[in-house]
Amino acid sequence: MYSLAWFITFALLLFVELATQNLVSIWFVLGTLAALGVSYLTGSLLIQILVFIVVSIIALIITRFLVNSFKDYDNTPTNSDRVIGKIGEVTKDIKKNQYGQVKVFGEYWPAFSDHSIEAGTKVRVLGIDGTKLEVEEEN
Numbered sequence: 001m002y003s004l005a006w007f008i009t010f011a012l013l014l015f016v017e018l019a020t021q022n023l024v025s026i027w028f029v030l031g032t033l034a035a036l037g038v039s040y041l042t043g044s045l046l047i048q049i050l051v052f053i054v055v056s057i058i059a060l061i062i063t064r065f066l067v068n069s070f071k072d073y074d075n076t077p078t079n080s081d082r083v084i085g086k087i088g089e090v091t092k093d094i095k096k097n098q099y100g101q102v103k104v105f106g107e108y109w110p111a112f113s114d115h116s117i118e119a120g121t122k123v124r125v126l127g128i129d130g131t132k133l134e135v136e137e138e139n
Contacts, residue, residue, distance in 0.1 A: 001043050006036035027063055031056030083109070083125050087138055090121045094135070102133055109133045 010032040010041040013025045035052040042048070083104045091108065094100030102123060103113040111133040117123060123135040 001039070002045055003036060005037045006039050006048070010036055023063065023067070027056045027059035028058040057136055081128070083107075083133065084127060086125050088123055088125060088135065090117050090119050090123055090132075090135075093117070093119050099132060102135055104133070111135050114138075120133060 010029060013029045013032060017023075017025045017029055031052040031054075034055040035048045038048050038051045054133055067080050086104055088102045088104035088109075088111075092101035092109070094102075094111055094113050096114070096116055099110045099112050100117065100119075102109050102125075104125060110131065111123070112129075112137050113123070115137070117135070117137055122138040124138045126134045126136055128134070
């Protein structure tokens with residue numbers, strides 16, 4: 001009785017999933033497919049809706065588990081990581097709670113430090129916060 005409605009819902013959700021390419025509705029696609037199958041076995045809309053909900057939730061949990069197991073949580077190093085630990089020179093004064101500027105490998109970077117550092121001072125790069133270098137005075 002509700003088979004046509006489940007089929008149309010399945011087709012629409014499948015179209016949305018294929019159009020977005022981002023696992024937006026795949027679990028609902030599976031839920032509607034299961035509800036469509038159950039609609040041929042029973043005319044009870046309540047049972048069909050429950051099957052849709054249960055299968056969608058199970059598909060969501062399984063999909064989440066699979067995606068997390070394949071996901072690589074390691075940070076991918078970038079070329080900017082090469083400046084960490086290197087020596088640079090302050091080109092604009094760095095004041096506490098204000099950004100200055102540092103030249104490392106011929107490139108200019110915004111920089112900050114726990115202490116004020118004057119231009120011309122050699123500094124060591126401690127880390128990167130976004131696009132800003134954390135530096136300390138080189139001894």
